[in-house]
Amino acid sequence: MVTIYDIAAKANVSAMTVSRVINNTGKISDKTRAKVRKVMEELNYVPNHNARSLVLQQTRSIFLLITDITNPFYTTLARGAEDAARKSGYRLLFGNSDENLAKEVDYIQTILTTRVDGVLIAPAGDPSLPHLDTLKKHNVPFVLLDREVPGIECDIVLGDSKDGARRLVEHLISQGHKRIALVNGSSSVSSARLRLQGYQEALKLGGVECRDEYLFEAGFGPSHDPHGIKCWFDGLSEQPTAIMAGNNVLALAIIRLLHERGLKVPDDLSVVCFDDLGPFAEIDPFLTVAAQQAYQFGYLGIQLLIGRLAERETASPWNKIVLPADLLIRRSVKRLTPAD
Amino acid sequence: MVTIYDIAAKANVSAMTVSRVINNTGKISDKTRAKVRKVMEELNYVPNHNARSLVLQQTRSIFLLITDITNPFYTTLARGAEDAARKSGYRLLFGNSDENLAKEVDYIQTILTTRVDGVLIAPAGDPSLPHLDTLKKHNVPFVLLDREVPGIECDIVLGDSKDGARRLVEHLISQGHKRIALVNGSSSVSSARLRLQGYQEALKLGGVECRDEYLFEAGFGPSHDPHGIKCWFDGLSEQPTAIMAGNNVLALAIIRLLHERGLKVPDDLSVVCFDDLGPFAEIDPFLTVAAQQAYQFGYLGIQLLIGRLAERETASPWNKIVLPADLLIRRSVKRLTPAD
DNA sequence: TATGGTAATGTTATCGATAACATTTTAATT
DNA sequence: AATTAAAATGTTATCGATAACATTACCATA
Numbered sequence: 001m002v003t004i005y006d007i008a009a010k011a012n013v014s015a016m017t018v019s020r021v022i023n024n025t026g027k028i029s030d031k032t033r034a035k036v037r038k039v040m041e042e043l044n045y046v047p048n049h050n051a052r053s054l055v056l057q058q059t060r061s062i063f064l065l066i067t068d069i070t071n072p073f074y075t076t077l078a079r080g081a082e083d084a085a086r087k088s089g090y091r092l093l094f095g096n097s098d099e100n101l102a103k104e105v106d107y108i109q110t111i112l113t114t115r116v117d118g119v120l121i122a123p124a125g126d127p128s129l130p131h132l133d134t135l136k137k138h139n140v141p142f143v144l145l146d147r148e149v150p151g152i153e154c155d156i157v158l159g160d161s162k163d164g165a166r167r168l169v170e171h172l173i174s175q176g177h178k179r180i181a182l183v184n185g186s187s188s189v190s191s192a193r194l195r196l197q198g199y200q201e202a203l204k205l206g207g208v209e210c211r212d213e214y215l216f217e218a219g220f221g222p223s224h225d226p227h228g229i230k231c232w233f234d235g236l237s238e239q240p241t242a243i244m245a246g247n248n249v250l251a252l253a254i255i256r257l258l259h260e261r262g263l264k265v266p267d268d269l270s271v272v273c274f275d276d277l278g279p280f281a282e283i284d285p286f287l288t289v290a291a292q293q294a295y296q297f298g299y300l301g302i303q304l305l306i307g308r309l310a311e312r313e314t315a316s317p318w319n320k321i322v323l324p325a326d327l328l329i330r331r332s333v334k335r336l337t338p339a340d
Numbered sequence: 341m342v343t344i345y346d347i348a349a350k351a352n353v354s355a356m357t358v359s360r361v362i363n364n365t366g367k368i369s370d371k372t373r374a375k376v377r378k379v380m381e382e383l384n385y386v387p388n389h390n391a392r393s394l395v396l397q398q399t400r401s402i403f404l405l406i407t408d409i410t411n412p413f414y415t416t417l418a419r420g421a422e423d424a425a426r427k428s429g430y431r432l433l434f435g436n437s438d439e440n441l442a443k444e445v446d447y448i449q450t451i452l453t454t455r456v457d458g459v460l461i462a463p464a465g466d467p468s469l470p471h472l473d474t475l476k477k478h479n480v481p482f483v484l485l486d487r488e489v490p491g492i493e494c495d496i497v498l499g500d501s502k503d504g505a506r507r508l509v510e511h512l513i514s515q516g517h518k519r520i521a522l523v524n525g526s527s528s529v530s531s532a533r534l535r536l537q538g539y540q541e542a543l544k545l546g547g548v549e550c551r552d553e554y555l556f557e558a559g560f561g562p563s564h565d566p567h568g569i570k571c572w573f574d575g576l577s578e579q580p581t582a583i584m585a586g587n588n589v590l591a592l593a594i595i596r597l598l599h600e601r602g603l604k605v606p607d608d609l610s611v612v613c614f615d616d617l618g619p620f621a622e623i624d625p626f627l628t629v630a631a632q633q634a635y636q637f638g639y640l641g642i643q644l645l646i647g648r649l650a651e652r653e654t655a656s657p658w659n660k661i662v663l664p665a666d667l668l669i670r671r672s673v674k675r676l677t678p679a680d
Numbered sequence: 681t682a683t684g685g686t687a688a689t690g691t692t693a694t695c696g697a698t699a700a701c702a703t704t705t706t707a708a709t710t
Numbered sequence: 711a712a713t714t715a716a717a718a719t720g721t722t723a724t725c726g727a728t729a730a731c732a733t734t735a736c737c738a739t740a
Contacts, residue, residue: 049453050390052727094434391696
């Protein structure tokens with residue numbers, strides 16, 4: 001590999017002069033600058049980022065850790081983060097924890113050891129607390145995305161899960177539904193808890209009974225066992241008329257299940273969920289959802305983080321951005337008549 | 341940040357001894373090892389990856405550059421690459437070029453400057469040639485994914501685009517279609533060219549006329565202007581009975597267009613495409629597609645690359661893996677009767 | 681022509697780790 | 711107790727860059 005010393009030797013200057021040309025610092029005569037530039041071209045010089053960040057103590061790169069790279073919510077979020085980082089001249093590195101604490105802790109290690117300047121992270125859940133504490137202990141600035149973690153104070157971009165869930169359920173109630181089930185993510189994930197609250201609130205406000213057997217806790221990730229949902233569904237004493245899914249992945253699992261059981265949506269059962277399904281479900285925009293502004297999550301998250309990096313020691317108060325969800329009413333909810 | 345020198349000082353040993361404990365090299369007495377380990381824990385030591393790779397001249401990390409992070413084909417591919425890399429103890433970093441040469445060249449720069457050990461890359465197209473030449477010039481091993489680039493010899497994992505396209509079109513012909521259009525990716529992308537060949541071959545074999553006006557070249561990426569497709573479609577002298585899309589993103593654009601024009605699939609027009617639409621379209625598996633083994637692209641790509649890294653100087657012949665596509669017949673093709 | 685200030689360039693130390701070689705301990709053998 | 715090999719640890723140089731300080735070159739002014 002070509003180093004600044006190779007350049008220096010060939011251009012008959014010192015390494016420091018080459019460094020100055022590269023970084024446009026200090027005073028350099030036009031003649032030397034041209035000479036050095038020419039040699040750099042000839043030798044195809046590329047600076048060694050590792051060496052540079054070793055001495056500079058910063059990398060100008062940000063790590064984005066998401067929990068599910070196959071979920072359009074997160075990929076869209078990633079696009080937003082990428083655009084924002086690019087605009088500010090930061091390199092963005094991605095990681096995918098797969099909703100898995102072991103993978104998450106691995107990535108935390110990567111983050112620490114590569115000395116990135118900051119981190120955007122969608123935590124796997126409340127048990128991510130020690131991981132985030134580790135980041136704090138090592139003084140790595142981070143912004144949480146999509147999920148709060150009790151015990152951690154930091155900048156954060158959230159969706160209004162409670163409100164979104166409430167509106168979904170209100171919609172179901174307005175269509176005459178009274179037996180409404182919730183298949184949710186793990187209660188160790190803050191957004192799942194809030195969606196449950198929204199669900200309960202809506203039932204209460206609507207004067208609808210909240211039955212325990214209509215609550216089922218699965219996981220938000222795609223690798224979570226769908227068997228549990230089936231057992232739950234098959235064991236119900238009375239079938240609900242509508243199911244709300246805690247996120248898009250769960251909605252998928254539910255619809256698969258209903259399909260296996262020969263039940264049609266919405267004729268036999270209505271389904272709604274949090275999060276839209278992304279462009280590839282657009283062929284037939286069928287599911288009624290609370291769609292989040294995924295792109296904004298990433299874009300604003302990067303902005304918060306870069307702001308934090310810029311001020312560094314000044315301890316301005318933590319920012320908390322809450323993005324509303326859009327209720328998109330489509331065709332997966334049946335209007336029930338009193339007869340139903 | 342805590343360094344091995346801090347550890348060394350506190351444990352009353354030399355930095356080298358600490359390094360030996362960390363890397364499990366050389367001979368260390370159990371007593372010192374325990375002592376050093378304890379201090380490392382106390383101080384929350386994390387090795388500095390930049391410093392290490394500076395002296396080791398390797399990073400044990402691989403870069404995966406994909407062209408569309410919102411496309412389930414690539415995200416699934418990424419999952420495969422992630423799993424394979426993880427299994428071999430390599431760190432995987434992602435980048436998203438967005439089918440955009442400018443972003444691609446930026447990432448090439450990142451790749452070179454961070455001195456990753458190797459690269460998995462889905463090139464934006466034939467114009468990526470200079471980018472790949474740069475990698476070659478700098479001796480960075482890489483594996484191409486999904487697309488060949490004329491002028492580049494290297495390990496590669498491809499899908500059987502020609503065969504897949506042929507089978508899609510044969511299926512259309514078998515259903516009585518004779519006016520079959522192809523909306524394809526840019527002809528500067530090898531897979532698009534092969535899909536065109538497969539299309540033409542099938543028409544020929546089926547004794548169906550190949551009309552120029554039934555060929556339209558758009559782009560594979562989601563940011564490509566859909567306006568072009570509309571103009572093309574609206575300007576046709578005779579409407580086709582079926583359209584084949586060069587990939588899933590184009591299929592989406594076509595279906596959107598038909599929807600706007602009030603045409604129903606498959607009643608008014610049949611549609612098929614290359615690549616499946618991912619799990620989020622599974623709610624209603626509607627589109628007939630040639631599905632590729634996306635996960636395998638990533639998984640095998642990493643395996644090829646790591647094999648190459650292991651041998652290093654031995655110049656074994658280039659590997660070329662061609663993965664077949666599965667024809668999934670669903671409901672987006674209408675069976676035409678002679679009357680149609 | 682000497683003088684001083686600025687422009688241009690160079691030298692040395694440093695970032696945090698490891699390789700290569702050097703030295704000291706330790707324990708076994710005579 | 712002397713000898714010696716192996717085990718354990720230490721020293722120094724190095725990776726590729728930049729910061730901080732040092733020096734030289736150059737030009738304008740007195």
